[in-house]
Amino acid sequence: MAGTNRSDEWLSGGPAVVLVEPQLGENIGMVARAMANFGLSDLRIVNPRDGWPSEKARAAASRADPVIDAARLFDTVEAAVADLRYVVATTARPRYSVKSVIGPAEASDKLRERMGQGEGTGILFGRERFGLSNEEVDLADEIVTFPVNPAFASLNIAQAVLLMSYEWMRASGAAGGRPRVESPPEPPAPKEDLFRLFAHLEGELDETGYFFPPERRPALVHNLRNLLTRAELTEGEVHALRGVIRSLRRGAGAA
Structure with missing residues (x-):
């Protein structure tokens, strides 16, 4: 040690x-x-x-x-x-x-x-x-x-x-x-950032036809939002996920 x-x-x-x-x-x-x-x-x-x-x-x-x-x-x-x-x-x-x-x-x-x-x-x-x-x-x-x-x-x-x-x-x-060494705490992202992530992700999934059949959309949106909320994402993590979504969009366009 x-x-x-x-x-x-x-x-x-x-x-x-x-x-x-x-x-x-x-x-x-x-x-x-x-x-x-x-x-x-x-x-x-x-x-x-x-x-x-x-x-x-x-x-x-x-x-x-x-x-x-x-x-x-x-x-x-x-x-x-x-x-x-x-x-x-x-x-x-x-x-x-x-x-x-x-x-x-x-x-x-x-x-x-x-x-x-x-x-x-x-x-x-x-x-x-x-x-x-x-x-x-x-x-x-x-x-x-x-x-x-x-x-x-x-x-x-x-x-x-x-x-x-x-x-x-x-x-x-x-x-x-407390443990001898700790990571500094980072608070969860503001809700407005999280809501923008919801809208960004759901908009992209709408375009790819993920919500099919249409009547299942509310239940699937509910599950996705619960998953992201439970994760208590930090501001940096929210921005990283939105960057991933944008990158996937660019990749899909190039294909």
Whole structure:
């Protein structure tokens, strides 16, 4: 993906992302990159196997340095979430639990609602090899299960964080909730331009005998006008269509 436009605002905030005993610095870096893409900035790391700080993490973060620089290290999951009021635990696989199980979209909506009330929130992500333990899941308020292929539930940490980060961006309306790149809106053509198109097209079709038998003309005109109206043609598109009609007329005359 292309690099960041340095004139754009750097989004930050959102729920804490808590990585429990991640193994590789590269995985932490890819998590930071996923977070930065979607405006999350609070990274908390519990007992990383290869220690911290990590140059491998920084390299894999692909310039998501603000997330890496602000990352905090904790000895236990309890310490990492102690200041939070609402925490969800992620897993790709269903598991037995008395806790409610929700999807990532619903979880993100709840995270947004809780943060809107001034509550600290967080998302737990487990180890690369076996995820979160039951005891760690017990520390969360709800479980988030991803809607993956039941025969192949194998998300890595960065993929899981990316899914939740995307849903957070969508739910929070950050950056207006809009795609990164948009086409400028163009309003529909004035009705008078559209009516001239109707007259131009119908006049040409009259001459070619399209409206046959004559008693079918009102129904056919009705269908054509509905089609063109539903298209919400812009002024440029109306002019282009009229040019096409003129070109076809010239071609027919040459033949």
